Amino acid sequence: MAKKIRIPETDEGTVLYHIDPIIMKWHYEIDYLHSYAQDSPFFAGLSKGKLLGSACTRCKTRFATPRSHCMECGAKTEWMELPLEGKVHTFTTCYFGGEAFLKETPFTLILVEFRGVDTLFLSRLAGAASEEVRIGMPVQAQFLRNSKFKATDVYFVPKG
Numbered sequence: 301m302a303k304k305i306r307i308p309e310t311d312e313g314t315v316l317y318h319i320d321p322i323i324m325k326w327h328y329e330i331d332y333l334h335s336y337a338q339d340s341p342f343f344a345g346l347s348k349g350k351l352l353g354s355a356c357t358r359c360k361t362r363f364a365t366p367r368s369h370c371m372e373c374g375a376k377t378e379w380m381e382l383p384l385e386g387k388v389h390t391f392t393t394c395y396f397g398g399e400a401f402l403k404e405t406p407f408t409l410i411l412v413e414f415r416g417v418d419t420l421f422l423s424r425l426a427g428a429a430s431e432e433v434r435i436g437m438p439v440q441a442q443f444l445r446n447s448k449f450k451a452t453d454v455y456f457v458p459k460g
C-alpha cells in the first residue's frame with residue numbers, strides 16, 4: 301500500500317459561475333506580438349514629431365488618419381504629412397474613462413480640423429481648462445519626448 305503523501309495546498313478558493321458544465325473565473329494574462337501592419341508609418345511618424353494622413357490617388361480626398369483605401373471611391377491612398385496646427389471642430393471633457401485613462405480624468409478630447417484635409421483627427425487637448433475650450437480654437441500638435449508608438453504620443457495644446 302502506497303504511503304499517503306500530501307502536497308502543500310493554499311487557502312485560495314475558486315469563483316464558480318455555473319456547476320454543470322463548470323464555468324469558473326480563470327485569470328488570463330499574456331504578452332503578445334502586436335502589429336500595426338500597413339498603419340506602421342503613422343506610428344513611426346509620431347516618434348519623429350510628424351502626423352501622417354492619407355490622400356486618395358484618384359479623387360484626391362485627404363484623410364486625417366491612416367487609410368489604405370479611399371472611403372469615397374475605393375482607390376489606393378498614399379501617405380501625406382498633415383499640418384501640425386489646426387482648430388477645434390468639437391470637444392468633450394471626460395470625467396470617466398477606460399482603465400488606461402481613468403487616473404488622468406478629467407481630460408478633454410478634441411476633434412481637430414486641418415486646413416485642406418477632409419476628415420477630422422481625434423486627440424487629447426492639454427493646457428486648457430474645459431471651460432476655456434471653444435469650437436474654432438486654434439491648436440498645435442505636441443509629441444511625447446519618449447515615443448510609445450501609440451496614438452497617445454500626440455496631443456494638442458492651445459496655439460500660443
Ligand SMILES: [Zn+2]
Nearest residue numbers: 356359370373
Ligand atoms: Zn478617392
